[in-house]
Amino acid sequence: xxxxxxxxxxxxxxxxxxxxxxxxxxxxxxxxxxxxxxxxxxxxxxxxxxxxxxxxxxxxxxxxxxxxxxxxxxxxxxxxxxxxxxxxxxxxxxxxxxxxxxxxxxxxxxxxxxxxxxxxxxxxxxxxxxxxxxxxxxxxxxxxxxxxxxxxxxxxxxxxxxxxxxxxxxxxxxxxxxxxxxxxxxxxxxxxxxxxxxxxxxxxxxxxxxxxxxxxxxxxxxxxxxxxxxxxxxxxxxxxxxxxxxxxxxxxxxxxxxxxxxxxxxxxxxxxxxxxxxxxxxxxxxxxxxxxxxxxxxxxxxxxxxxxxxxxxxxxxxxxxxxxxxxxxxxxxxxxxxxxxxxxxx
Amino acid sequence: xxxxxxxxxxxxxxxxxxxxxxxxxxxxxxxxxxxxxxxxxxxxxxxxxxxxxxxxxxxxxxxxxxxxxxxxxxxxxxxxxxxxxxxxxxxxxxxxxxxxxxxxxxxxxxxxxxxxxxxxxxxxxxxxxxxxxxxxxxxxxxxxxxxxxxxxxxxxxxxxxxxxxxxxxxxxxxxxxxxxxxxxxxxxxxxxxxxxxxxxxxxxxxxxxxxxxxxxxxxxxxxxxxxxxxxxxxxxxxxxxxxxxxxxxxxxxxxxxxxxxxxxxxxxxxxxxxxxxxxxxxxxxxxxxxxxxxxxxxxxxxxxxxxxxxxxxxxxxxxxxxxxxxxxxxxxxxxxxxxxxxxxxxxxxxxxxxxxxxxxxxxxxxxx
Numbered sequence: 001x002x003x004x005x006x007x008x009x010x011x012x013x014x015x016x017x018x019x020x021x022x023x024x025x026x027x028x029x030x031x032x033x034x035x036x037x038x039x040x041x042x043x044x045x046x047x048x049x050x051x052x053x054x055x056x057x058x059x060x061x062x063x064x065x066x067x068x069x070x071x072x073x074x075x076x077x078x079x080x081x082x083x084x085x086x087x088x089x090x091x092x093x094x095x096x097x098x099x100x101x102x103x104x105x106x107x108x109x110x111x112x113x114x115x116x117x118x119x120x121x122x123x124x125x126x127x128x129x130x131x132x133x134x135x136x137x138x139x140x141x142x143x144x145x146x147x148x149x150x151x152x153x154x155x156x157x158x159x160x161x162x163x164x165x166x167x168x169x170x171x172x173x174x175x176x177x178x179x180x181x182x183x184x185x186x187x188x189x190x191x192x193x194x195x196x197x198x199x200x201x202x203x204x205x206x207x208x209x210x211x212x213x214x215x216x217x218x219x220x221x222x223x224x225x226x227x228x229x230x231x232x233x234x235x236x237x238x239x240x241x242x243x244x245x246x247x248x249x250x251x252x253x254x255x256x257x258x259x260x261x262x263x264x265x266x267x268x269x270x271x272x273x274x275x276x277x278x279x280x281x282x283x284x285x286x287x288x289x290x291x292x293x294x295x296x297x298x299x300x301x302x303x304x305x306x307x308x309x310x311x312x313x314x315x316x317x318x319x320x321x322x323x324x325x326x327x328x329x330x331x332x333x334x335x336x337x338x339x340x341x342x343x344x345x346x
Numbered sequence: 347x348x349x350x351x352x353x354x355x356x357x358x359x360x361x362x363x364x365x366x367x368x369x370x371x372x373x374x375x376x377x378x379x380x381x382x383x384x385x386x387x388x389x390x391x392x393x394x395x396x397x398x399x400x401x402x403x404x405x406x407x408x409x410x411x412x413x414x415x416x417x418x419x420x421x422x423x424x425x426x427x428x429x430x431x432x433x434x435x436x437x438x439x440x441x442x443x444x445x446x447x448x449x450x451x452x453x454x455x456x457x458x459x460x461x462x463x464x465x466x467x468x469x470x471x472x473x474x475x476x477x478x479x480x481x482x483x484x485x486x487x488x489x490x491x492x493x494x495x496x497x498x499x500x501x502x503x504x505x506x507x508x509x510x511x512x513x514x515x516x517x518x519x520x521x522x523x524x525x526x527x528x529x530x531x532x533x534x535x536x537x538x539x540x541x542x543x544x545x546x547x548x549x550x551x552x553x554x555x556x557x558x559x560x561x562x563x564x565x566x567x568x569x570x571x572x573x574x575x576x577x578x579x580x581x582x583x584x585x586x587x588x589x590x591x592x593x594x595x596x597x598x599x600x601x602x603x604x605x606x607x608x609x610x611x612x613x614x615x616x617x618x619x620x621x622x623x624x625x626x627x628x629x630x631x632x633x634x635x636x637x638x639x640x641x642x643x644x645x646x647x648x649x650x651x652x653x654x655x656x657x658x659x660x661x662x663x664x665x666x667x668x669x670x671x672x673x674x675x676x677x678x679x680x681x682x683x684x685x686x687x688x689x690x691x692x693x694x695x696x697x698x699x700x701x702x703x704x705x706x707x708x709x710x711x712x713x714x
Contacts, residue, residue: 115583116478116479116582116583117478117582132494132511132545132546133545133546135545137546137547137548137549138548139548142515143514143515143516143552144512144513144514144515145512145513145514145548145549145552146510146511146512146513146549147510147511147513147546147548147549147550148508148509148510148511149494149508149509149510149511150506150507150508150509151506151507151509152505152506152507153504153505153506154505179443180494180596180599181443182441182443182451183451183454183494183495183497184494184497184499184509185443185445185446185447185449185497185499186447186499186500186501186507186509187499187507187508187509188443189443189444189447190505190507192443212599212600213599213600213602213603213631213632214603214633216578216600216603216604216607217603217604217606217607217611217612217631217633218607219604219607220581220582220604220607220608221607221611234542234596237542237574237575238574238575238578238597238600239578240575241575241576241578241579242575242578242579242581242582242604244579245578245579245580245581245582245583246582249579249583250579
């Protein structure tokens with residue numbers, strides 16, 4: 001939401017992290033489409049393979065960090081964490097470096113990519129720093145393990161405020177807090193209280209609360225009843241993947257991570273797909289839709305709409321689509337089809 | 347079984363030799379009935395009505411639990427009644443989550459005190475119920491007493507709350523063993539453990555390891571595992587791939603609700619909670635249904651099917667079969683469908699039709 005201060009015609013620099021596996025090919029596809037759409041974006045490619053800094057602490061390369069801190073906006077492809085690398089996952093490292101506290105996933109049904117669910121249009125906002133994924137575990141005695149779920153007032157307040165701001169900025173009507181306060185009274189109770197406080201400050205957005213199990217139950221029966229959902233880490237993980245499944249999976253779902261200091265990294269959440277890497281078979285839709293999300297975040301709504309429409313139209317027509325979308329075209333052919341459509345729109 | 351430590355061997359009992367509590371007073375069983383809140387009381391009445399109609403040799407000892415009082419006297423009475431009778435049928439007791447943590451969920455208290463460690467839910471596509479996915483047949487076995495539902499929370503520093511998730515070797519082995527035994531008994535081919543061991547390495551890692559250990563003792567059943575977020579994604583796209591699923595408490599909550607939604611909603615699926623000594627039957631998704639209470643629109647199918655599970659547990663299989671067949675016949679009649687299935691039928695109409703269906707089969711049997 002820093003869009004209003006930027007001039008519409010100024011070229012903005014965005015850090016691009018192509019990633020591993022199919023990352024480079026889908027990143028090139030996105031760059032090509034953006035060029036065709038004449039989006040005022042300049043890409044700054046960076047590599048984020050973890051390196052060991054002084055003192056042995058793992059960190060991302062300093063030039064990547066400097067680039068992100070300067071540009072504030074980033075687009076990232078899928079990253080590999082080598083097994084037994086000795087360092088935590090790359091995504092975790094990025095999250096910690098930039099304090100990416102909110103994971104936002106808009107799930108909208110894609111016309112032309114049929115799933116049993118139509119008319120899905122919701123957004124999941126997940127707290128991304130604490131909760132059940134605090135990583136604090138102990139063996140109490142042999143055979144008894146405790147895992148600590150951490151809920152803090154500060155993080156809950158931050159995510160709740162973000163959820164309402166997002167709803168307001170994106171013309172969403174309601175925010176639903178998902179919790180299990182009947183069982184986890186103190187922790188989810190605290191989360192809920194902060195959501196209620198944020199709701200008081202944003203009276204123009206409707207606020208409801210719903211148990212996690214009720215949300216799951218209703219989501220698979222009628223997903224149209226949901227709008228924006230805000231929740232702690234674990235529930236967010238499960239629900240965001242559930243919603244991604246409703247619209248067709250991780251290959252077509254965009255995702256954005258919002259951090260402090262205005263940093264925002266948009267990414268595709270699928271894997272690196274090493275089996276099809278380099279074979280021009282990958283589907284760039286997820287990364288493209290994340291890039292569109294990024295354009296909207298930057299206030300470039302016109303370009304966002306154009307590119308998104310071109311993408312959806314190409315998928316709907318089904319003539320030139322990749323294998324996972326039901327066709328047998330190459331990635332480059334799919335990309336070219338979208339580029340052509342974008343150019344035709346002008 | 348040699349891979350288990352000596353101390354654990356005696357903890358794994360074989361329930362197949364279990365005999366139901368002795369019938370009292372002329373061959374009739376006494377069963378505790380906890381109506382609960384919301385739609386609970388009206389559904390309990392329908393069960394009563396149906397059992398009377400079918401002359402089922404079961405008497406209900408009704409124990410009410412008032413959710414508004416702070417003392418745990420009511421729920422302790424209910425627990426004592428269940429200890430006395432051995433079996434119970436229950437509706438969901440409402441939990442006001444705005445009350446302080448000293449007020450624990452009554453349902454959870456019941457489950458943990460009676461050590462009803464296995465929650466079993468069988469989600470099957472029913473003919474006559476229109477759903478997006480067909481041919482779903484999943485058996486969900488959920489650990490019911492520990493995990494995230496341990497109710498151990500504290501606030502050491504103001505504004506920082508810690509909630510403990512406890513996973514123990516004993517209980518994980520117990521539930522895994524239950525799942526595999528159940529799979530073997532029912533002739534199921536595959537057990538999937540649902541976990542998040544990539545993040546919760548110690549806790550879910552322990553659970554997964556216990557499942558693997560138990561799996562090695564059942565070579566005819568294939569075992570695999572899946573991370574919970576991928577599981578939910580797979581469930582909404584291709585639920586037919588799942589057979590039996592075993593998991594800790596919270597994931598069980600999520601997965602069982604997703605599966606119930608896939609086969610038609612909370613009004614159709616019964617649930618059972620089994621312990622070594624007690625069994626409590628209820629609707630699968632444990633909803634109070636406050637918003638539709640006392641309107642005669644609730645779907646009685648889940649509760650009635652739960653009562654059939656109860657009868658099976660009491661070894662009254664003939665009655666269970668008769669009632670179940672009637673229920674499943676009526677559920678195919680679209681004109682009787684209640685609101686949750688997209689119809690306008692009333693609860694009493696459904697129950698009456700079930701009784702009529704039973705009557706006609708009885709008349710048929712008598713005349714042959």
